[in-house]
Amino acid sequence: MASQFPNLFSPIQIGNMTVRNRIVNTAHGTNFARDHMVTDRHIHYHVERAKGGVGMSIMEATSVHPSYDIGVMNTIWSFDERNIPWFRRLSRAVHQHQAKILVQLNHGGRQSSNSETMMPSMAPSPVPSPDLWETGAEVPHEMDEDDIMEIVRAFGQAAAVVKEGGMDGVELHGGHGNLIQQFMSPWVNRRGDQYGGSIDNRLRFANQVIGEVRRNVGDEFVVGMRISGDEFVSGGLTLDDMQEIARRLAATGQIDYFNVSNSTYSDVKSMTAHIPSMYVAPATYSYLWEGIKNAVDIPVIGVGRINTADLAEWVLAERKADMVGMVRELIADPYLPNKAREGKLDDIRACVACLESCIGRLERGLSISCIYNPVSGREREWSDLKPASTRKSLFVVGGGPAGLEAARVAAVRGHEVTLFEKSEQLGGQVKTAAQAPYREEFGGIVGYLESQVRKLGVDVVLGKEASEEMILEANPHAVVIATGSNAYIPQVPGSELGIVISAKDAMEGKVDLGEKIVVVDTQGLHPGSDVAELLADQGKEVQLITTKPYVGASIELLTWRILYQRLMEKGVKMFPSVGLKEIGEDSVTVYSTITKEEWQISAVDAVVFAAGGQADNGLYRALKGKLRELFAVGDCVAPRGVEQAVYEGHKVGREL
Known part of the structure; x- marks a missing residue:
């Protein structure tokens, strides 16, 4: 008031x-x-x-x-x-x-x-x-x-x-x-x-x-x-x-x-x-x-x-x-x-x-x-969100930003929505990103969407993976697949070794990484710089290599300026225009993308890849052609950012 x-x-x-x-x-x-x-x-x-x-x-x-x-x-x-x-x-x-x-x-x-x-x-x-x-x-x-x-x-x-x-x-x-x-x-x-x-x-x-x-x-x-x-x-x-x-x-x-x-x-x-x-x-x-x-x-x-x-x-x-x-x-x-x-x-x-x-x-x-x-x-x-002409039963599979927004918009329009998330909490990779230093507010995206879908009466089912058989048996009017993506590890010699881990797993603290870490950032987005900073805060010796002309090259400029200064102040060693050639048991071989000169970084305990994701689209492909209405949104279409995921979820919610 x-x-x-x-x-x-x-x-x-x-x-x-x-x-x-x-x-x-x-x-x-x-x-x-x-x-x-x-x-x-x-x-x-x-x-x-x-x-x-x-x-x-x-x-x-x-x-x-x-x-x-x-x-x-x-x-x-x-x-x-x-x-x-x-x-x-x-x-x-x-x-x-x-x-x-x-x-x-x-x-x-x-x-x-x-x-x-x-x-x-x-x-x-x-x-x-x-x-x-x-x-x-x-x-x-x-x-x-x-x-x-x-x-x-x-x-x-x-x-x-x-x-x-x-x-x-x-x-x-x-x-x-x-x-x-x-x-x-x-x-x-x-x-x-x-x-x-x-x-x-x-x-x-x-x-x-x-x-x-x-x-x-x-x-x-x-x-x-x-x-x-x-x-x-x-x-x-x-x-x-x-x-x-x-x-x-x-x-x-x-x-x-x-x-x-x-x-x-x-x-x-x-x-x-x-x-x-x-x-x-x-x-x-x-x-x-x-x-x-x-x-x-x-x-x-x-x-x-x-x-x-x-x-x-x-x-x-x-x-x-x-x-x-x-x-x-x-x-x-x-x-x-x-x-x-x-x-x-x-x-x-x-x-x-x-x-x-x-x-x-x-x-x-x-x-x-x-x-x-x-x-x-x-x-x-x-600007106008019109009520649905026909109320439908809708299953949304995946509780990241794309699935949450699809569920929210569909529920606002009057559809009966059930959302399945195989983990015990909503948020997808947003909740991982929010664990980076000084990025807690990023989690507010999921906080808002979750509060809205619950307020709108969406049936949120956590800890249950929706299968092809379950969906076909339930036979809802429409299904939105928002199953996201899995971490992508580039195929370079040695990438199958035990010292290799994704930035997502490193952010979530799933394994003990040791003390000397090489972060390989192929995209220049937040995950590479964020995981490097997080590990530096834990007292690790971090070296960050990227083929980009500078570290964090794809991060919004004003955000990047502050983050880059912190990386420097925290002792992260940064090597732009450097690619990864090979991973050994405790070393990596890298090269200059400009001169092609090669050198080795030794005594490496872990190699952390920030290389984007691979679409988790198996369920969508299994259901294709078997349902009245089937949609795919977000990273399960192609791994991109939160903006694209929410946009696609919103668009589908309007179209149902």
């Missing part, structure tokens, strides 16, 4: 706009745009969160000028008048559900990749991004005053387009190492003219942008600014600096709120604080929000792993911030606000901060989703 969260569900005034509660879907990339235009996917995505009870949404960082683009994402051009009808459709649709929606205006400056427009990136000084994870590190064009005023006018033009589109306001992106922050920061701004040097000069560009935006939208339209409370780079802006900057900008009377995040995209370690994974404790950076709030008298939004309604209420009650940004939480469950307000906390699908399907998909040039909410990003097709 709302009384459990009196602060979270109280309205707030921002400028002339009243927001119904304190929950904000802050700006984040989606990669839904096409040809730099808003699309139906944006509309359905934001409407779903408005229906779910969010107070305010801020649309993703849009480009105010053709000189700013991001190579891995299609960026909305907010200056383009072709987007006015789209903004109108979006704002009207969101307003029907009593939520507010703004648009973030941005120019990335040196953090641009203009491979499409072929325009150079630009910045206050010709200082490249040293560690830019998205777009490379070209030396930017140093902006002269004509360039500066062109971009200032572009911000104003974009704001006018957004206002014409019926949106509730704009948010100027002055954080994350983008152009406004580049002018503010002595780390980037090395100018000797009126735009560099003193704090007044370094704020000149920001003040000109704010003034031009106000000139185009008037005093009644909401104008906010996102800022980084700390850049987290040597020589960059600190909290003390940002408090003074915030005070000066607020004193103009032209900014209605601050949205306080942190970091710069130009440094990967810094970015691990901006988009914190499960390796970072929730609300770690609340001191930044509080620091800015104490410096100004306008509302402050706090952003950074506020992952539960209880924590959000604490942030507000302790006056750390006036509003709470809960982006990934709303990606995982758009209905979190309504569920929290109604006291249905157990029904909230919590974000596990894995980063795999939100930012991880963006890193690969894909549109966002959620590792265990496949509706997220597919709202246009899947």
